[in-house]
Amino acid sequence: MARSWRNWSGSIAFAPQRIECPCDEDALCALVREACASGRTLRVVGAGHSSSDIVRCDDTLVSLRHLKGIVSADRDACEATVRAGSTLADLGSALYAHDLAMPNYGDVATQTIGGAVGTGTHGTGPALQNLSQMLLAVTLVDGQGHLRHVSRDEVQTLRAARVALGTLGIFVDMTLQLVPTFDVERREYAIATDAAIEQLEELTRGNRSFDFYWYPRRDDIKLRLVNPVFGGTRPHDARELMRHTGYGHLVIPTHSGIPHRFEESEYALPAEQGPACFRAVRERVLRRWRQIVGWRVLYRTLAADDADLSPAHGRDTVTISLHQNSTLPWREFFADIEPIFLAHGGRPHWAKKHTCHAADLAPMYPRWWHFQRVRQAFDPQGVFMTSAMRELLEVTP
Amino acid sequence: MTAIGRRHWAVSAGWIPARSSGPEPELSSHDVLCVLNAGARHANVRIQLVYAAHGTVGPYRLVVAPQRVRQVRVNDLIFPEAVRLEEVYGLIIDSDEPVVVQFGRQDTRQRENAGGMATAWSG
Numbered sequence: 001m002a003r004s005w006r007n008w009s010g011s012i013a014f015a016p017q018r019i020e021c022p023c024d025e026d027a028l029c030a031l032v033r034e035a036c037a038s039g040r041t042l043r044v045v046g047a048g049h050s051s052s053d054i055v056r057c058d059d060t061l062v063s064l065r066h067l068k069g070i071v072s073a074d075r076d077a078c079e080a081t082v083r084a085g086s087t088l089a090d091l092g093s094a095l096y097a098h099d100l101a102m103p104n105y106g107d108v109a110t111q112t113i114g115g116a117v118g119t120g121t122h123g124t125g126p127a128l129q130n131l132s133q134m135l136l137a138v139t140l141v142d143g144q145g146h147l148r149h150v151s152r153d154e155v156q157t158l159r160a161a162r163v164a165l166g167t168l169g170i171f172v173d174m175t176l177q178l179v180p181t182f183d184v185e186r187r188e189y190a191i192a193t194d195a196a197i198e199q200l201e202e203l204t205r206g207n208r209s210f211d212f213y214w215y216p217r218r219d220d221i222k223l224r225l226v227n228p229v230f231g232g233t234r235p236h237d238a239r240e241l242m243r244h245t246g247y248g249h250l251v252i253p254t255h256s257g258i259p260h261r262f263e264e265s266e267y268a269l270p271a272e273q274g275p276a277c278f279r280a281v282r283e284r285v286l287r288r289w290r291q292i293v294g295w296r297v298l299y300r301t302l303a304a305d306d307a308d309l310s311p312a313h314g315r316d317t318v319t320i321s322l323h324q325n326s327t328l329p330w331r332e333f334f335a336d337i338e339p340i341f342l343a344h345g346g347r348p349h350w351a352k353k354h355t356c357h358a359a360d361l362a363p364m365y366p367r368w369w370h371f372q373r374v375r376q377a378f379d380p381q382g383v384f385m386t387s388a389m390r391e392l393l394e395v396t397p
Numbered sequence: 398m399t400a401i402g403r404r405h406w407a408v409s410a411g412w413i414p415a416r417s418s419g420p421e422p423e424l425s426s427h428d429v430l431c432v433l434n435a436g437a438r439h440a441n442v443r444i445q446l447v448y449a450a451h452g453t454v455g456p457y458r459l460v461v462a463p464q465r466v467r468q469v470r471v472n473d474l475i476f477p478e479a480v481r482l483e484e485v486y487g488l489i490i491d492s493d494e495p496v497v498v499q500f501g502r503q504d505t506r507q508r509e510n511a512g513g514m515a516t517a518w519s520g
Contacts, residue, residue: 218422294479
């Protein structure tokens with residue numbers, strides 16, 4: 001029987017033939033084998049926070065909500081193996097009990113670890129990589145319904161698996177590189193836009209985590225700094241708005257409970273292009289979009305990595321995100337800004353709004369074809385390749 | 398202490414210019430809602446925004462502490478939805494404690510800036 005599914009923001013809604021919630025990996029393997037044998041497609045969904053089409057599926061949608069928790073933890077090695085359906089918020093608390101922590105978080109912690117890793121979700125910090133880089137090894141169900149383990153020695157396969165959008169297989173258990181539990185101090189400041197831009201280099205290099213919100217209706221900025229307690233820089237010509245301390249998993253994600261829905265588009269740019277791109281976005285929003293756009297623009301930093309499809313692949317990165325209330329027009333706004341991102345060498349966030357197809361995306365990723373070979377080996381019949389995923393990943397000759 | 402103010406107010410003159418002159422945010426064109434709570438208890442204020450050309454949006458939620466005033470730029474309200482600029486609107490304001498409401502505008506479309514202030518209609 002068809003059941004409806006919708007994402008958090010409400011802009012992705014569809015009715016798959018089935019929504020399945022397997023209780024263990026045996027049941028999951030059976031579902032994939034069945035789909036494979038009958039020529040059907042199957043997609044795994046995390047917490048539904050993404051606003052892209054990557055989970056859209058007419059056939060079988062699989063939720064891992066019964067596969068959660070910590071399988072094992074090793075404090076000395078700073079590693080843990082966790083179930084892929086665990087939310088980041090739950091993992092934060094559970095890892096704390098083992099004196100372990102994820103090195104970073106994004107603004108929300110409602111996603112599942114499988115979804116966050118699989119889409120290259122990230123926080124901010126010039127020396128901090130996206131969450132996929134925690135993945136040391138993974139056990140997954142491949143496209144033929146076999147349970148497979150990718151070990152830490154299979155370096156090339158892991159480079160494909162880290163940001164794989166659920167197309168190599170459905171992650172079951174993930175071994176993560178973690179850090180000891182840490183506490184931080186969060187400070188936030190109000191500052192004029194030009195004053196913030198003048199200090200951008202110092203803010204980026206001088207703080208563990210730095211980002212800013214730019215407010216189009218006021219043309220001013222909120223700086224957000226997260227550092228070891230008493231660490232980091234003190235911005236000039238800024239008014240301190242708040243300061244508090246606490247453990248990373250409690251202090252870094254600040255918007256998990258946001259009550260109102262919004263749509264989001266984000267591009268990852270070469271770090272050196274970040275300031276110029278932001279100035280171009282600011283100018284365009286002030287000139288064309290202030291009338292209906294009151295939501296902020298978010299500027300973050302991210303360290304380079306080597307995952308095949310990571311938006312930060314091979315380059316230190318600045319990300320810029322647009323937000324808009326889901327009840328107000330957003331398509332026209334995002335579409336108008338997207339060419340600015342692309343002109344500055346941007347790669348879209350896989351889990352947010354963009355209009356790129358495979359032919360646009362392939363040239364952005366030096367290891368695109370390596371990823372495709374690994375994907376083909378793990379899912380030769382294309383069980384995980386819905387029409388939306390084919391548009392995203394298959395380049396037609 | 399005798400309560401000052403009323404629990405129900407309305408504003409009918411909303412319209413926020415999209416353009417501004419001069420340094421922002423000080424000189425951003427804006428409408429401002431000013432709520433004085435002269436009483437001894439927190440005032441929970443709920444605002445419905447009524448557009449001339451769109452539906453009603455709300456509630457926008459504010460709390461005004463006892464013996465305090467809040468002056469909120471209408472431009473800055475984004476929950477549940479950013480207020481549209483250059484759209485005619487009004488406000489229906491309800492509070493669980495008596496408050497005094499005034500409403501102002503700073504219009505900096507020209508360099509010769511102008512501002513105005515009016516007391517809202519109390520119901």
